[in-house]
Ligand SMILES: Nc1ncnc2c1ncn2[C@@H]1O[C@H](COP(=O)(O)OP(=O)(O)OP(=O)(O)O)[C@@H](O)[C@H]1O
């Protein structure tokens with residue numbers, strides 16, 4: 035089974051000034067290992083009282099065109115007070131022209147863009163952001179691996195990279211892209227991105243423990259809630275490492 039998140043009653047999380055560890059407010063879960071942080075343990079009022087320490091988070095919101103990366107990333111950045119980086123804004127003009135002409139990008143077109151996004155996230159942390167949310171399709175595992183190297187390049191031992199993969203079927207995405215006005219990603223690009231897509235599989239999720247999968251078929255409110263549960267779990271989990 036892949037890691038997924040469930041709907042839950044949402045409570046805001048509070049940031050504790052470092053190095054304050056989680057307090058007794060965490061109650062009966064205080065001796066529980068990270069892996070036991072299920073959404074059900076988060077849906078109680080206790081979740082609201084759990085402390086997040088001084089980890090610096092890079093949240094990469096991923097998935098094919100039209101899955102809601104920009105919409106959800108802006109929401110998450112706002113909710114957690116993180117910086118927001120819109121990945122589309124960092125493509126070279128040649129890439130934009132290609133996509134607008136309906137020509138899918140290839141690996142070579144994407145490498146420098148991925149590296150740039152990784153580095154932009156690190157710059158944001160270095161400039162003082164407590165976290166940063168980045169939109170990036172990151173369709174293939176090797177692309178996610180490029181972004182994972184942020185850990186190697188960061189002097190900050192508390193930096194964490196997490197992927198929030200927005201999962202949807204092709205029909206849902208085609209409908210959303212068709213309804214969206216004035217954007218260069220059209221039907222053919224959704225098709226090509228599905229062809230290129232390597233969803234994070236069980237091995238990647240289990241081995242690397244840095245992927246949360248969020249189903250985006252529901253209403254915007256439902257997806258925002260699912261994404262919140264996923265990210266709360268990540269943030270609370272890393273506060274206890
Ligand atoms: N849960 C949802 N229900 C209905 N519409 C949605 C939902 N989430 C996003 N949308 C709409 O779907 C469209 C695509 O969303 P968005 O632009 O955020 O996707 P994206 O992944 O950033 O796309 P791209 O990769 O092409 O930039 C937008 O018009 C957005 O308003």
Ligand SMILES: O=C(O)[C@H](O)[C@@H](O)[C@H](O)[C@H](O)CO
Nearest residue numbers: 099121122139171172173219
């Ligand atoms: O990987 C890719 O083919 C592209 O980078 C796209 O996915 C776009 O950046 C984007 O999401 C467009 O809106």
